[in-house]
Amino acid sequence: MIYKVSYVVVGEQHPGEIVNQDLPPEVGDPVTLGGEEFEIVEIIDLAPPRGDFAYLHATCKPV
Amino acid sequence: MRIGQKEAGMSMSVTDLLRRSELFYALTPEQIEQIIDLGQEKVYNARDIIIEEGDPSDEIYIVCQGMVEVEVSQGVVPDVPGRLQVNPIVRLGRGQVFGEMGLIDRGARSATVRCAEDGTTLFVVPRQALVGLCEGNHDIGYIVMRNIAADLSFKLRHRNLQMGLAGEEV
Numbered sequence: 001m002i003y004k005v006s007y008v009v010v011g012e013q014h015p016g017e018i019v020n021q022d023l024p025p026e027v028g029d030p031v032t033l034g035g036e037e038f039e040i041v042e043i044i045d046l047a048p049p050r051g052d053f054a055y056l057h058a059t060c061k062p063v
Numbered sequence: 064m065r066i067g068q069k070e071a072g073m074s075m076s077v078t079d080l081l082r083r084s085e086l087f088y089a090l091t092p093e094q095i096e097q098i099i100d101l102g103q104e105k106v107y108n109a110r111d112i113i114i115e116e117g118d119p120s121d122e123i124y125i126v127c128q129g130m131v132e133v134e135v136s137q138g139v140v141p142d143v144p145g146r147l148q149v150n151p152i153v154r155l156g157r158g159q160v161f162g163e164m165g166l167i168d169r170g171a172r173s174a175t176v177r178c179a180e181d182g183t184t185l186f187v188v189p190r191q192a193l194v195g196l197c198e199g200n201h202d203i204g205y206i207v208m209r210n211i212a213a214d215l216s217f218k219l220r221h222r223n224l225q226m227g228l229a230g231e232e233v
Contacts, residue, residue: 002083004158006221010228015132015151018221020083020158034132034154034179046220047213053085055217057224 006046006057007033025058039063077104080127081186084158085214089206097196097203102188107131107178113185116175120165122187124176129183130156135174153221154179163211166190 038060197204
């Protein structure tokens with residue numbers, strides 16, 4: 001499965017990121033976006049899967 | 064983006080990486096090779112400008128590895144006549160496509176895209192060559208256009224969530 005993930009930061013004007021990754025993100029995971037550290041606080045399905053692609057949204061907060 | 068131990072290894076070839084881009088979803092290996100034959104790899108360093116807002120749209124780009132940042136201008140910088148204030152709107156990593164709007168509407172670049180990491184590798188396909196392939200082979204053309212539409216939809220959903228969450232309290 002290829003996980004296409006939209007990372008968005010809550011409470012900031014951070015642009016967020018869109019990346020393909022091999023493993024799904026999980027709530028509580030640490031992530032580095034643009035050199036800054038964040039923690040994932042929510043994961044939702046952004047759209048139904050198509051073939052090998054899953055479409056996820058991860059909401060992040062600063063740590 | 065780094066996600067600790069979940070980051071994948073980078074031992075794949077560019078061809079393998081491109082096959083894992085949504086742009087190529089549902090194409091046969093032979094059809095993917097036809098597109099790969101049209102383009103070439105280019106490597107950029109941090110701060111390099113890849114495309115500039117307002118320029119003609121001649122190419123479509125796929126991020127094989129590394130990261131780029133998309134920014135749009137928002138008026139002029141106060142007290143600095145003529146200098147545009149830029150606003151980063153998203154960063155795009157492995158597997159992502161940019162420059163696709165110009166493929167569809169032939170309009171000028173809607174944003175500036177700047178390399179965000181040294182050694183970022185992009186696969187670059189000339190617009191006219193890809194359009195020619197899609198028009199000459201409607202099976203490929205339909206799939207590529209559907210994949211581009213799905214990608215644009217994903218980016219819109221990302222942008223909507225970003226704008227909605229930016230003002231929320233943590």
